[in-house]
Amino acid sequence: MKNRSLVSINDYSKEEILQILEIAAEFEKEPHQNLLNGRVIASLFFEPSTRTRLSFESAIQKIGGNVVGFSSAATSSVQKGESLKDTILTVSNYSDLIVMRHPVDGSSRYASEVSPVPIINAGDGANQHPTQCLLDLYSIKKTQGTLENLDVTFVGDLKYGRTVHSLVIALCQFNAKFHLVSPVELKLPSAVKRHIKEANLQYEQYTDFAEVIPKSDIIYMTRIQRERFPDPLEYEKVKNAFILENKMLENSKENCRILHPLPRVNEISIDVDDNPKAYYFEQALNGVYVRQALIASILGLK
């Protein structure tokens, strides 16, 4: 992985994914290591995403790196009309690695083609967010002891949720069985289902949430956004059908864990938070370890 950009989770083989997860486990045991020894990492957030930015910057600083960059396009030369290429070429003069978040789909792939230093995609529009996918995989592996042969249930907005798409595609390498729970308007796109079919794996689609809970090893919850529905009445009809409440987990498996990419609105009721099967806050912390692992690997320090 040395010197290679990470734009899409598909850029990594199964072995490379597992290797990153193993290194992340080492960082979980020992989060403070002075590996970067003052190396400079650029953090370019062309759109604000405080959560992701803080996770990256924390990861960088815990392993002894320095951060330069900006946290929104408003404070950068982008506002003066500079092209993405020019920004990337300029910043690459001052850094060993660029972490970038950008509102345009495919911007990260393009940056990786013009940049002399590696790029880590921290989200490009509606397209990819591979470090979220890695932290999801890490969370699944850590709670289940394996990534292989799991029953994974995805709930909510499966149409627009890019974290869902990336995770489904990644889990196709691990013989998962997919349970897809969503309103009909927000079903998983056929382009993503194509990956499941090509891997000869099974998926089932449900509109009723309750029946799938006892089968699930992982329940991956997502937010259903009001603006996805042209008709507000349709939204009102579906919004309460995909809420997880603590009592619904009574018949869930012992090893079942609830994941959510956060922020949550109301799709997981707060009475679930105290259930030992709720894992979404730890999940976010795992993001720091996988980002440490990724940065260290790309810079050839692990």
Added chain:
Amino acid sequence: MSNKRKELIVSAISNGTVIDHIPAGKVFQVIRILDLEISDKEIYFGTNLESKKYGRKGIIKISQKFFQPHETDKIALVAPTATLIEIKDFEVVRKNNVSIPERVEKIAKCFNPNCVTNKENVPTKFKVLQTEGQIKLSCHYCEKTTSQNNMVFF
């Protein structure tokens, strides 16, 4: 009807290229993507003609025109069944079915308005997918697929 008479439905050309076996309904799109509307060459075309193989087909004959690979790639995306027949002095000198390329660059737009190729000065690149008889373009950058009816060519 004899083959000879059928050929005559659309006039013969002495030198140039015949695009035969165009799916009926795609003739005008082929004309558009090849910029034949603004060509000063002699052009004949027919559509909804009888065809043994395809039921109904279209045909275009262009004088003094021999296509370059980037043009035949475009034809293949719109009319994958097309045959290209090159004619010199009324003789067929070459006859090929168009072949669907694996990748295409700089010939079509990505239909995703939020794609970097539509926002910055970036040439398009696609992988060509063939699923269930449909040709689709998978964008190298935004990873979205552009279906045949959404294809816009440069």
